[in-house]
Amino acid sequence: MNDGIHLTQFAKHGGCAAKIGPDTLSGVLERLPKFTDPSLLVGFETSDDAAVYQISDDVAVIQTLDFFTPVVDDPYTFGQVAAANALSDVYAMGGEPKIALNIVEFPGELSPDILGEILRGGADKVHEAGAVLVGGHSIQDDVPKYGLSVTGFVHPDKIYKNYGCQAGDVLILTKQLGSGIVNTAVKAQMASPEAEREVIRVMTTLNKKAKETAQKYTVHACTDVTGFGLLGHCSEMASASGARIVIRPKNIAYIQGAKEYARMGLIPGGAYRNRDHVEPFLEAGQVIDEMWLDLLCDPQTSGGLLMAVPESEADSMLRELARAEIGTEVSFVGEVLESGCEKGRMVLEMGEGDR
Ligand code: CO
Ligand code: CO
Secondary structure (H helix, E strand, C coil): CCCCCCCCCCCCCCCCHCCCCHHHHHHHHHHHCCCCCCCCCEECCCCCCCCEEEEEEEEEEEEEEEEEECCCCCCHHHHHHHHHHHHHHHHHCCCEEEEEEEEEEECCCCCCHHHHHHHHHHHHCCCCCHEEEEEEEEEECCCCCCEEEEEEEEEEHHHCCCCCCCCCEEEEEEECEEHHHHHHHCCCCCHHHHHHHHHHHHCCCCCCCHCCCCCCCCCCCEEEEECHHHHHHHHHHHHHHHCCEEECHHCCEECCCHHHHHHHHCCCHHHHHHHHHHHHHHHCCCCCCCCHHHHHHHHCCCCCCEECCCHHHHHHHHHHHHHHCCCCEEEEEEEEEECCCCCEEEEECCCCCCC
């Protein structure tokens, strides 16, 4: 039914790489009026993953919306990826998704069967998340887009924020990196079938199990790694926390083929924009091979959770995440060197690392 239709050909940028750049976005958001409400626990000021609003002593509502252009050609898979990505922002706040609404844009000339497959992929992920899909909104547009608005619940004392990491914390990432680069290779028909299968598995995996496992441990700060790349999301965490953090690129798990394709220059445009954005946060240090910077700035679609965890708990958390068979590879990406600094800083360290 997908005959001759390549969904990714409709969009210049696919998935989270289609996001508007962080610099452009913050410039626009600054000019919006500030909203205050004593029950609003997390608003947009700290660039967190979702808004959180307290409704009782033990329940806060998480509200989020995420949608994007096709990142894969198969409509069912696209639906799964977009839904897993949208649900992830609820997990990144420490919550449980409860209610989801579809948001969809679809060209009138394409077969409604394709739309049906996209929505079926999304519905299956909402079901897997244990939430309910209750409707949505659709409009006709030349470029297909799909995603969800998700409402979740969290205990007000157990919200994961993207700030609050402390000196000595270890940074853990729950999915392997490189989805933007591997998707670029797929689009250029240069990716191996194994790399293509792996990137699809990474993008369609819910962050549900990772979050549920993490909740047994102390998490000082958490966000999901998406369009701004690992360094972009690390820089948000570092600046919101006033922390100086070290990233060890060689310790991180990458999707197979990602390094090779990065070396071949199969880099999505968003990676360069992300690099410009993070450069002011980087401490001059070792000279880093371009390939590593491209991997660290690669916009991720439906990436993993990035968590700051006390050193004393990090090893057991990593082991338990591995045992929990969350479907993806978990790795240590670095440590928090100092907290309480005036500004966020990042250091890249190319040694093999201690872990
Ligand atoms: Co997010
Ligand atoms: Co998001």
